[in-house]
Amino acid sequence: MEAINAVHTYLDALTRGDLDTIVGLYADNAHIEDPVGADHVVGREAIRQFYGKSIQAITGARLLGPVRVASNEAAFPFEITMNYNGQSLAMDIIDTFRFDQQGLVVEMRAFWSEANMRPA
Amino acid sequence: MEAINAVHTYLDALTRGDLDTIVGLYADNAHIEDPVGADHVVGREAIRQFYGKSIQAITGARLLGPVRVASNEAAFPFEITMNYNGQSLAMDIIDTFRFDQQGLVVEMRAFWSEANMRPA
Numbered sequence: 617m618e619a620i621n622a623v624h625t626y627l628d629a630l631t632r633g634d635l636d637t638i639v640g641l642y643a644d645n646a647h648i649e650d651p652v653g654a655d656h657v658v659g660r661e662a663i664r665q666f667y668g669k670s671i672q673a674i675t676g677a678r679l680l681g682p683v684r685v686a687s688n689e690a691a692f693p694f695e696i697t698m699n700y701n702g703q704s705l706a707m708d709i710i711d712t713f714r715f716d717q718q719g720l721v722v723e724m725r726a727f728w729s730e731a732n733m734r735p736a
Numbered sequence: 737m738e739a740i741n742a743v744h745t746y747l748d749a750l751t752r753g754d755l756d757t758i759v760g761l762y763a764d765n766a767h768i769e770d771p772v773g774a775d776h777v778v779g780r781e782a783i784r785q786f787y788g789k790s791i792q793a794i795t796g797a798r799l800l801g802p803v804r805v806a807s808n809e810a811a812f813p814f815e816i817t818m819n820y821n822g823q824s825l826a827m828d829i830i831d832t833f834r835f836d837q838q839g840l841v842v843e844m845r846a847f848w849s850e851a852n853m854r855p856a
Contacts (some may be wrong), residue, residue, distance in 0.1 A: 653807020680801055681813050684830045684847035687773020691830040691847035693801050693813045710804045710811035710830060712847070727804035727811035727832070 618719045619690040620683045627694060630677035638671075639664045643720035650726035673698040680708070689714045697736050706736035738839045739810040740803045747814060750797035758791075759784045763840040770846035793818040800828070809834045817856045826856035 622641055629637035639660055642648075648657040648666060657666045680693040691712045698705050707728060714723040742761055749757035759780055762768075768777040768786060777786045800813040811832045818825050827848060834843040 651806040652809045682828045682852060684828060684852055685849050686771040686847045689772045689847065691811065691832070693830065708802045708804060710813065712811070712832070727806045727809065729805050732802060732804055 619685045619713065619715060622713065622715070622719065622721065623679070623683045623690060623692050627677040627679055630671065630674055630696065633671050633674070635664065635667055635671060638667050641721050642724075643716050643718070643722045646720070646722050646724070648724045648726075650724065651728050652725050673700060675699060675704070688716075704736045705733050707734075708732040739805045739833065739835060742833065742835070742839065742841065743799070743803045743810060743812050747797040747799055750791065750794055750816065753791050753794070755784065755787055755791060758787050761841050762844075763836050763838070763842045766840070766842050766844070768844045768846075770844065771848050772845050793820060795819060795824070808836075824856045825853050827854075828852040 625637060626641055642660055642663050644660055645658070646660065646663060648663055650657070657663055674696050676697040678695050680695055683690055683692045689712060691710060693708070693710050696707050696709065698707070709726055709728040709732065711727070712725045713721045716722045745757060746761055762780055762783050764780050765778070766780065766783060768783055770777070777783055794816050796817040798815050800815055803810055803812040809832060811830060813828070813830050816827050816829065818827070829846055829848040829852065832845045833841045836842045
């Protein structure tokens with residue numbers, strides 16, 4: 617299933633630090649809200665810059681349960697591990713993706729707060 | 737934290753079949769989209785009818801990972817078990833809640849499809 621493949625590709629690319637693959641999942645005019653409540657990051661170029669900043673700290677991304685696909689959207693629980701000032705941290709996140717008819721992500725929303733961080 | 741308490745109250749009430757407690761979590765003008773992509777259920781009376789139909793089949797609801805709270809929203813992975821034509825089924829779901837300033841849920845969206853069902 618296309619949506620599930622997109623999620624696996626996304627988490628693999630986060631783990632490998634593969635910025636081109638991540639950006640390639642998004643439509644030209646896509647919106648990112650990460651975390652939910654933050655200013656939207658709009659458009660592929662801004663999305664590239666957004667991930668470019670964070671991806672160097674990320675050391676892994678791992679699905680924590682099944683992807684839930686509903687209509688043209690998906691939600692999935694995952695964990696990222698990262699280096700933050702020399703410390704190894706893990707964070708529990710739930711992302712939602714909304715897809716266009718080409719299977720590209722037009723909206724991503726990331727649910728997390730500092731309460732979801734812990735030493736790893 | 738208020739949002740996390742609401743999630744625990746919700747899952748406990750689903751397990752106990754406590755319709756009043758479930759409906760009491762929602763604002764008067766709340767919207768439910770369950771599953772995502774379905775027609776919206778709007779307003780407390782319609783929400784009561786919606787849960788009234790499904791709650792009799794539900795035998796349990798269990799959180800499967802930490803609640804992710806971001807701004808005035810929350811996302812959480814959970815499993816419900818249910819009796820369906822004499823069969824015991826489990827289903828993996830992710831719900832998102834959006835809260836108003838009183839801490840009531842104004843929007844609920846449920847991510848799941850039949851692919852998330854399995855014998856239990």
